[in-house]
Amino acid sequence: MPFNAYISTTILILTLLLFTPTQASAAGWFNPMTSSITLPASITVPGNAEVGSVLWTSTPVVSQLQDRAVARETDTIWATVSNGELASGFTDVYQTDISGLGVKWWGKWKARNFSGGTTLPITDPSTNNAGPTGWQNSDSYPQTVWLELIKTGPIQKGTLSVKTTTTTKFNCSLGDCKNWDVTVLSTSTILAGPTCTVSTPVIPVSLGHVATTTFKGVGTTSTPRPFTITLSCSGGEPNTAISSYVTLTDAAHPENTSTILSLSSGSTASGLGIHILKEDVVLGYGPDSTTAGNTNQWKAGTITQGMSVFQIPLSARYVQVAPNVSPGSANGLATFTLSYQ
Known part of the structure; x- marks a missing residue:
């Protein structure tokens, strides 16, 4: 009915x-x-x-x-x-x-x-x-x-x-x-409207081995590596559509509202942070909240009835944040919160 x-x-x-x-x-x-x-x-x-x-x-x-x-x-x-x-x-x-x-x-x-x-x-x-x-x-x-x-x-x-x-x-x-x-x-x-769930709740992203000589000064970056958030969708009445919005949260520092993801506590490298990008635009971080208009929330796209898979293509890269970069492991952890509006 x-x-x-x-x-x-x-x-x-x-x-x-x-x-x-x-x-x-x-x-x-x-x-x-x-x-x-x-x-x-x-x-x-x-x-x-x-x-x-x-x-x-x-x-x-x-x-x-x-x-x-x-x-x-x-x-x-x-x-x-x-x-x-x-x-x-x-x-x-x-x-x-x-x-x-x-x-x-x-x-x-x-x-x-x-x-x-x-x-x-x-x-x-x-x-x-x-x-x-x-x-x-x-x-x-x-x-x-x-x-x-x-x-x-x-x-x-x-x-x-x-x-x-x-x-x-x-x-x-x-x-x-x-x-x-x-x-x-x-x-x-x-x-x-349609109902969607995350098909990829955990997404490992390898940024590879990057030489410290890649970084020439604060703000310089490594080559971006692509990754995708995938949603599985079903249901909804004919001709309906919903908008999917995303907020990224820095797991190490949830209060972070900048565009740089902090390195996690186990990292041994220094002088680096991580950018996450959507279509070459560096994304910011905000609180873990589904509230419309949440800080640094962005629109991923529109999901129409009948669409079974919805993909959100992103990329990640290192960015130099201090005058000197020291080698070692450089890991970060971000969570993403979806809001359907």
Whole structure:
């Protein structure tokens, strides 16, 4: 039976305010005062997407906030989600009427005290306040809201409709405030995408015997040696596709976010590191995480339904990292984490 699910007439309203607890005349106005988010016609869920995975992120909507009366530096911008029931196991993801699919709202708030923007999840009641704005009369800053669809469990097969209404508000209890409402009114079909597993979980790569005279100075390299990460894929509904993303992690130094893999502790050579390349581009390292947008995460390619094997061609080489190179064994260990989005 085909896997088709629908998000129907999901209405989520966000209302934003500038609130002064001690002065009734203070007020914040937004332009526009209403915005809407449009869901895509369909969303493909990777067959092996983990619970907590972001399945889709909306295009942000923006409203300009300015004061219309007397503002104070202690005024705060805050947001809440109304009529939302938390998904089991989550503190900031709300249920939809599709089992296994939740909604997470985000806000990026800007003001004099945080002009670069402070990004926080929006909850009900929201405890994620950016703090005093430092607001001055005539200040004007853009505020941004978007949502993510999150996998919260096994996604139920069949055709579903969302019957409940989730509301997000920025209530203004004092002053002549004009709130900002953000709604979602469209529908989306949830499709099951292909499932992939790693065929080559351990990949030995020999860089060969390299003479120390190969290295003429910091940054010089040896000849790259190719290797491949291979995935086995199956399932998925017709015409579906998923994107495969990869993060490389330095096993010896997981905090490493550079483009140089450290030599492992058993190595006897010195003055060298290791590059891993994709199509002649040196790749960076990041935390072992499947989170979309993880540090130095890169796209390996698109996997379409019916594709049984997906290969990721890479190469590795030594790179000189110190003025002097001493001979010996030079080994490194990197792990790779796949994220299907």
